[in-house]
Amino acid sequence: MADDRVTAGLDLVVLGGGGHAGLPLSLAFADAGLRVGIYDIHQPTLDAIAAGRMPFLEGGAEEMLARVLPTGRLELSAEPDMLGRADAVIVVIGTPVDEFLGPSTRVFERAVDQIAPHIRHGALVVLRSTVYPGTTAYVAQELERRGRRVDVAFCPERIAEGHALEELHTLPEVIGADAPGAGDRAEALFRHLASKTIRTSTKEAELAKLFTNTWRYMKFAIANQFFAIADQAGVDYTNVLRAVKEDYPRAADLPGPGFAAGPCLFKDTMQLAAFTSDHFPMGQAAMQINEGMPAYIVSALERRHGTLRGKTVGILGMAFKAESDDIRASLSFKLRKLLGWAGATVLATDPHVTDERLVPLDRVLAESDILVVGAPHRAYRSLDLAGREVVDIWNATGAGVRL
Numbered sequence: 595m596a597d598d599r600v601t602a603g604l605d606l607v608v609l610g611g612g613g614h615a616g617l618p619l620s621l622a623f624a625d626a627g628l629r630v631g632i633y634d635i636h637q638p639t640l641d642a643i644a645a646g647r648m649p650f651l652e653g654g655a656e657e658m659l660a661r662v663l664p665t666g667r668l669e670l671s672a673e674p675d676m677l678g679r680a681d682a683v684i685v686v687i688g689t690p691v692d693e694f695l696g697p698s699t700r701v702f703e704r705a706v707d708q709i710a711p712h713i714r715h716g717a718l719v720v721l722r723s724t725v726y727p728g729t730t731a732y733v734a735q736e737l738e739r740r741g742r743r744v745d746v747a748f749c750p751e752r753i754a755e756g757h758a759l760e761e762l763h764t765l766p767e768v769i770g771a772d773a774p775g776a777g778d779r780a781e782a783l784f785r786h787l788a789s790k791t792i793r794t795s796t797k798e799a800e801l802a803k804l805f806t807n808t809w810r811y812m813k814f815a816i817a818n819q820f821f822a823i824a825d826q827a828g829v830d831y832t833n834v835l836r837a838v839k840e841d842y843p844r845a846a847d848l849p850g851p852g853f854a855a856g857p858c859l860f861k862d863t864m865q866l867a868a869f870t871s872d873h874f875p876m877g878q879a880a881m882q883i884n885e886g887m888p889a890y891i892v893s894a895l896e897r898r899h900g901t902l903r904g905k906t907v908g909i910l911g912m913a914f915k916a917e918s919d920d921i922r923a924s925l926s927f928k929l930r931k932l933l934g935w936a937g938a939t940v941l942a943t944d945p946h947v948t949d950e951r952l953v954p955l956d957r958v959l960a961e962s963d964i965l966v967v968g969a970p971h972r973a974y975r976s977l978d979l980a981g982r983e984v985v986d987i988w989n990a991t992g993a994g995v996r997l
């Protein structure tokens with residue numbers, strides 16, 4: 595007897611559906627009543643999902659997974675056959691920059707190879723990864739060249755990690771399409787989640803997504819540069835920031851200083867730099883400032899102590915941002931490396947990250963001469979650090995911005 599679950603149609607398949615962007619999206623669609631296939635090549639991730647365990651921290655996701663698994667609306671596979679059973683395929687694979695800080699174009703060449711033999715005629719293909727401008731048109735053209743008659747759209751993922759399940763419903767959905775039919779179909783699909791949609795061409799949507807991330811990255815860069823200027827002027831940046839922002843709405847969106855890191859902002863700014871004829875000097879400057887923050891901290895410590903040889907430095911927080919277990923492109927690891935090169939013994943800890951190179955918080959507190967906050971986890975706000983040498987450019991410990 596045929597297995598109904600294997601032969602029945604699916605409303606959509608999410609290619610890369612086990613990832614940080616793909617999994618919350620898959621869960622949200624399944625929770626909204628759609629039959630969703632997760633197609634992901636990483637089998638351990640699929641095993642975790644099937645067992646009801648989220649492979650990473652994401653607010654509310656474990657509860658949603660527990661809710662949708664018994665409905666049978668979520669199917670998992672590491673094989674591409676599943677693509678042939680779906681009306682729509684959403685592609686959310688990683689889009690790193692290569693060793694030249696340009697887009698890794700092979701990612702979508704491979705994706706086309708992967709999709710083309712299996713996808714149904716008439717299906718909708720939505721790219722949701724953040725892509726180099728022109729990628730959607732390339733994918734559409736390559737699928738057509740291989741004889742696949744499909745609609746193609748670009749609908750960028752704009753959530754902030756950790757807040758996906760809320761933001762998939764509250765953020766407007768950008769629908770980039772170059773043919774009205776493709777746009778209408780993509781809009782109908784995402785109306786299951788978002789109440790507002792914004793229609794553009796594919797290239798407009800591709801640029802809109804890169805501009806969104808680059809804008810955020812540049813705001814962090816100016817925040818970090820202001821901090822460095824105030825630090826070099828010998829004034830208390832907490833006071834400066836208060837004077838700039840307090841009851842002054844036009845400066846309300848100036849962030850505090852911190853590590854601007856993670857898998858998206860840096861690489862998307864570099865994708866934009868690769869796209870522009872002048873290599874985007876403002877983006878390059880933002881990259882230098884943000885990527886330079888660990889070295890700025892190490893230099894300040896070296897100036898204060900003469901040398902870091904013989905010192906033990908503890909890093910509190912190795913994830914790339916607060917309340918996350920994601921260490922991808924975390925600047926805490928760059929800090930750890932630079933401190934090691936400067937001769938310090940480095941101990942690192944994080945309550946959310948499982949990594950054999952890390953040690954418990956108690957040991958870091960007991961053995962370190964200097965403490966540096968690497969990620970502003972809530973847990974550090976309640977620490978009693980009176981009398982300790984603390985570097986906390988985030989003001990995570992609540993005692994002001996300290997270097």
Ligand SMILES: NC(=O)c1ccc[n+]([C@@H]2O[C@H](COP(=O)([O-])OP(=O)(O)OC[C@H]3O[C@@H](n4cnc5c(N)ncnc54)[C@H](O)[C@@H]3O)[C@@H](O)[C@H]2O)c1
Nearest residue numbers: 610612613614615634635636686687688689723724751755
């Ligand atoms: N992480 C975020 O919060 C976020 C937010 C907005 C946009 N984005 C964008 O979304 C995209 C994905 O990022 P991510 O953080 O989810 O990456 P990720 O590495 O967490 O997820 C990618 C998933 O795709 C799977 N995969 C990779 N190649 C595959 C293939 N050929 N076939 C099937 N599965 C494959 C991987 O196993 C992984 O589970 C990127 O373009 C990123 O810039 C991410």
